[in-house]
Amino acid sequence: MALLNVEDLTVVFGGKDRADVRAVDGVSFEVRAGEVIGLVGESGCGKSVTSLALMGLLPPKGNKVTGKAIFDDGVNLLSTDQRTLRDMRGREIAMIFQDPLSSLNPVVPIGVQVTEVLARHRGMTGERARKEAEALLDRVGIPDPRRRLKEYPHQLSGGMRQRALIAMAVACRPRLLIADEPTTALDVTIQAQILELLKELVHQDGTAMIMITHDLGVVAGLCDWINVLYAGRVVETASRHSLFAQPTHPYTHGLLASIPRLDSVRGDRLNPIPGSVRDLLPWVEGCAFAPRCERVLESCVEGPPALVGGAHAYRCVNPFGADS
């Protein structure tokens, strides 16, 4: 039984004076209880919009969300009212954002920003809430938590800030945690610590997690299942093992090939994927990746490819491994 079942999620941004943009185009995936899944893709592929749509945090105007996202066989997150969502956010589903400095309120002490979640969802106030907040900061590895509670975000280091945000997110032991590029704004050494912390926390609490990232290195050490997104659609979905052993879609292949390797010959050039994501309606005329694809065929632009294959599915007419 899936904890979250996303079916055909589509988000269209549009307004009176501009053409519609399909930011997310029929994305489906499921998250089982306690499982960590990855949404991987480059800027503009729709991964952040997907997470905001699930949280009900997209701006109220200028977009249209369709599809289904059934949480725990009950509420459809995409169609339920704001009141229900407000009750669920922070309690059942929590989220961690990219930039920890701008995601914390600069004029409110860290302690208050933690206890306000406890007050809202667990009815804790006063000394009880303060003690719990202290325990939470301690749990996410912030030293001297008692003192830190009184401090403001600008007094904390980048890693500390992200730890504080994580403490707020796990304060009510949510069943689903959405992490939107939680390590992008941090130093490499801190990145590893934060990932390790998240891994530990979800493991201890049995929390399911959606890890959103552009970094395949992040998902490699963390995710049970991975969905690769391109221009708003899932182009490959597979278990971690299967994906890294046999990357099938040329885009996934390109992502892996573009990771610089320490053991490569000095002077070797990096392997970027040329070009960037197309705007507007990329999937109408054919495969959106075709203009950048090294394995492109004529049939690639004769209509959009379907998602094929069994458990390890991909959206490509000329995948890797097809010719051997």
Next chain:
Amino acid sequence: MMRFIVRRLLQLIPTLLGLSILLFLWLHRLPGGPETAILGERATPASRAAIRKSMGLDDPLIVQYGRFLKQLLRGDLGNSLNEKRPVLDLFLERFPGTIELTVTAMIIAIGLGIPLGYLAAKRRATWLDHLSVGASLAAVCTPIFFLGYLIKALFAVNLGWFPTFGRQDTTIDATRVTGFYVLDGIMTQEWDAALDAMHHLVLPGLTLASVPLAIIVRMTRASVLEVLGEDYVRTAEAKGLTERRIRGRHVLRNAMLPVVTVIGLLTGGLLSGAVLTETVFAFTGIGQFAAQAIDNRDYPVMMGFILIIAVVYVLVNLIVDISYSLIDPRVRVR
């Protein structure tokens, strides 16, 4: 925190010194010098010389300035040429009226301006937003004396809802304690006097509030719009906090920072605005008094007015700085 306040207070000293120099030079450079101001333009050279000597105007400039500063520090602003009484006393008699008026205007401007600005931002591009932006533009554009007469003609003369002039109805025999009529009425429990004084404050208060109200609406709107797009507001939403909590703790608290600064500047400016408003409503305050002094070329009174405005400005901005540091911990560091 205490150290911050003390340091800001110490920083006032050079500001006020600079101000005293400007004032002194202004007095000194009056056309024909102070003796003309006192004796008039048709004085004989002999009487001029006599007065110059008696006022010490032939001493070196620096000595004169020292004497001027010493008088200022003792609170001696000289005598009014017109009323032959100490300028300080004359101002102290009229200051409470102006303070009452200014406070009324600021209560109206802040009390209406911040909620209106917030709503306009929250319901951006709706009729409410367009209306408040348009109305505030109109308010800023309308000269304050014109608006004053308009309001007076409509609500006082035509409709008769409010008194047309003054601070208190002459038929009321109120006991004076502090000179603040509303406060006096409350302190002596003469409720009719307090209510009547408030009644007299409504129209001038509204007139004086128009410009600051408009500016506060616009500032709040712009500031709230900016804060609503901040990541930490999204974080607060992601925590599932109630709208009320998000509005108070996460949106308004941050959005108030620029607004507080503007409120400080506006409050200082209100004293100059009071000149016109008090004149239109024949409201006894320092503004009306200063207007008369300008008419009569009563230089000591003008100087007193400039000094009072400047000191109030400086003090209000001190309060702004302190409240700013209370809201924003980032200003407080070091």
